[in-house]
Structures are given as C-alpha cells and as structure tokens.
Amino acid sequence: MIETVFQTDSVPKEDRFDMWQELVSRTHAPLMLESTHKTDFRAVQRILTFGEVTIWPTTFKPVHFVRTPRLIRASDPETVHLSLPLKGALRGVHGDLDLASGPDAFFLLDSSRPLRVLSGDGDLAHTGIGMEIPKAVLPLTRGKMDALMARQLPASSGFGALLAQFLRRTSRDAACYQSSDAHRLSTLAVDLVSALFAHTLEDHRSLTPEAHRRTLLLRVRSFILQHLHNPALTPPMIAAAHHVSVSHLHRLFQEEEDTVAAFIRRQRLERVRLDLADSTSSSRSLQQIAARWGFDYYVSFTRAFRSCYGLTPHDYRHINQSLTP
Incomplete structure (x- = not known):
C-alpha cells in the first residue's frame, strides 16, 4: 500500500x-x-x-x-x-x-x-x-x-x-x-x-462464484465477531443465520488459516487477552472475563489460553498490569 x-x-x-x-x-x-x-x-x-x-x-x-x-x-x-x-x-x-x-x-x-x-x-x-x-x-x-x-x-x-x-x-x-x-x-x-x-x-x-464465496466469508466473519459473547455460537448456528448448510460453512474455511471453531476460539482468546491487559478491567474476575467472551467452561478456557499465549490467564494479567504506569 x-x-x-x-x-x-x-x-x-x-x-x-x-x-x-x-x-x-x-x-x-x-x-x-x-x-x-x-x-x-x-x-x-x-x-x-x-x-x-x-x-x-x-x-x-x-x-x-x-x-x-x-x-x-x-x-x-x-x-x-x-x-x-x-x-x-x-x-x-x-x-x-x-x-x-x-x-x-x-x-x-x-x-x-x-x-x-x-x-x-x-x-x-x-x-x-x-x-x-x-x-x-x-x-x-x-x-x-x-x-x-x-x-x-x-x-x-x-x-x-x-x-x-x-x-x-x-x-x-x-x-x-x-x-x-x-x-x-x-x-x-x-x-x-x-x-x-x-x-x-x-x-x-x-x-462470480469466487466473489460470492469471498463476500459470504466476510459476512460470516463479521457475524462471528459480533456474537463472540454468546456461548451458543457454533457452526450450526452460524450456518442457519446465513442460510447455508454446515458442510458448506466448513468448505468456506477450507482455504483459510483456521477452521470455523478455531477462528471462534482464537478471536475469543484475543478479546480475553486484551481485557486482561487492560487495567480498567481489574475489578472483574478471570471467570467473569472468560464468560464475557463466551467461554462457559473455565478449565477449558485456562488450558486454551495457556496453549495460545504460554502463560496462565492469572500470570498474564499480573505481568501486564504490573507494567501499567
């Protein structure tokens, strides 16, 4: 550019x-x-x-x-x-x-x-x-x-x-x-x-068919980002909202970096990470922040967070907020 x-x-x-x-x-x-x-x-x-x-x-x-x-x-x-x-x-x-x-x-x-x-x-x-x-x-x-x-x-x-x-x-x-x-x-x-x-x-x-595919993918991604807080955000729900089959939805993501489920998880983890680094969210518990972004099982959330960022949510929050002036 x-x-x-x-x-x-x-x-x-x-x-x-x-x-x-x-x-x-x-x-x-x-x-x-x-x-x-x-x-x-x-x-x-x-x-x-x-x-x-x-x-x-x-x-x-x-x-x-x-x-x-x-x-x-x-x-x-x-x-x-x-x-x-x-x-x-x-x-x-x-x-x-x-x-x-x-x-x-x-x-x-x-x-x-x-x-x-x-x-x-x-x-x-x-x-x-x-x-x-x-x-x-x-x-x-x-x-x-x-x-x-x-x-x-x-x-x-x-x-x-x-x-x-x-x-x-x-x-x-x-x-x-x-x-x-x-x-x-x-x-x-x-x-x-x-x-x-x-x-x-x-x-x-x-x-063109390719333009249809790309614009549908953009709509799906936008829908996912708007509904990350909903624990019921699943491929069947997303497919139904866009009037396509679940298999068609999965095909949309075949050429992408993530599957549908992986994209949802990565976006949710990123929103949690931003909240944990934000001092204005310090009054919220880890469970509340996780639930805010659609994680309804805390143990699964902590395991996924550590796998993604190399630290537990507690340690990540402590390190980042201690650096805040």
Whole structure:
C-alpha cells in the first residue's frame, strides 16, 4: 500500500485552496471547486493506493464541487466514486436526480457524468472517506449505473455495513499493511462494492462464484465477531443465520488459516487477552472475563489460553498490569 498525506497548514494560506483543488482533481477527476472559505481554507487528506483502488480519508471546509461535460471530454478516468460521510452531509445533483447522503448511506458518483456536489453544513467541516474504483473491474452497465444512482446505498446494514467497516479499518490500520497486501485489499474492496451493487439491484447473478464465496466469508466473519459473547455460537448456528448448510460453512474455511471453531476460539482468546491487559478491567474476575467472551467452561478456557499465549490467564494479567504506569 502507498500512502501520501496532504495538509493545507503546510502551505502558504494563499495557495491552500488551489493546491487542494488540484489534489482532489488528481485523486478523483478534474473538477471546479467553489467555497466561501477560500481565504482561510483548511483540509487534510490521506491517499491510500492499493492496486487499482484508492481510498482517501479527508476533512475539509465546506466546498461546492462541479464536473462539467467539458471537463469530462477533456479527461475521464472512468471510475466509480463512493463517499462515506462521517460528519456532515453530501448533497448531489445528477441531471434530474437530487440526492443527499449522511453517515448512514454512501454517496455514489460516476466520473463520466456531469455533477454538482455540496459538502458540509454552514461553516462546519466535512469529514468522510472516499473510494475510487475503475468501472472496468465492476459488473456494471450504463443501465445498472442509472438504477444505482437513483437508489439509496445503506452503510449501516448488510453489505453496506461491511464496506463501511472495511473503509474505516483500512484507513485506521494503513500502517499495518505491507505492499504484498495490496492485491488482497484491492480484491476485498471490489468484492464488497460488487456485492453491495448486486444486492441493491437484486442482481446476484452478476457476481462470480469466487466473489460470492469471498463476500459470504466476510459476512460470516463479521457475524462471528459480533456474537463472540454468546456461548451458543457454533457452526450450526452460524450456518442457519446465513442460510447455508454446515458442510458448506466448513468448505468456506477450507482455504483459510483456521477452521470455523478455531477462528471462534482464537478471536475469543484475543478479546480475553486484551481485557486482561487492560487495567480498567481489574475489578472483574478471570471467570467473569472468560464468560464475557463466551467461554462457559473455565478449565477449558485456562488450558486454551495457556496453549495460545504460554502463560496462565492469572500470570498474564499480573505481568501486564504490573507494567501499567
């Protein structure tokens, strides 16, 4: 992954707006920008590039973006842009469509179409995460793009929630990734966007079998992480929640590092380990912490913890909390 960072505070005040307009035009597509905050414009933008996909977390003063037919004729990267607003709404006009998105919905743009976008609210800065994906890698036709732009793309449920989580975590954990991870991250991004589009259009046939498998695996992993506290979290329960057979669930994990049961156990042990190292959890007993993360047999839990980390839970807590200032 390649990361670059731009902050307006690092350039002279009179150059800030023009430099940021140039950066946004390179990141997305050539645009004209207007703002009542030109004279004291402030923005921060990180650009994370992996493979053909670009993610850009950003915060900026309210801006009016315009992409005209003339700018499109001059330069069109033929990309799909998705924005996840985190603070402040986005309102866009595409032909006869007038759409608004807040933190619960994605904002969709097509670089090949004229647009007007208003960001921010009054004098309050807008914060969000943008993503650029080439249309060539997505199962899209012009008719499908027309239908998608006329619909709301939720970011709080289903594939939208998975995509929003991916954008937040990738932005937050960028330093943890290596260049060798670029292809995997790019594949995940394309799969999640493709699945969100297919679900919105009720067109699941447009997804390849491998994309189906990867997105189902992502949904299953997310479900497991949300239900680690439940002692009844078992392969049959997980399979039933996703309307697949238990054997199909096990096949999903055949190419993964862990089996289903091993993945659950490893994630539970990691949550316990974090609690044991946290001084704010010192009032909880070891049994309470184990039960909090779905371990209903304490002896089995202690054996698994020692096998994984080389220390008993009691010793791990004592060593780590004694190091806390």
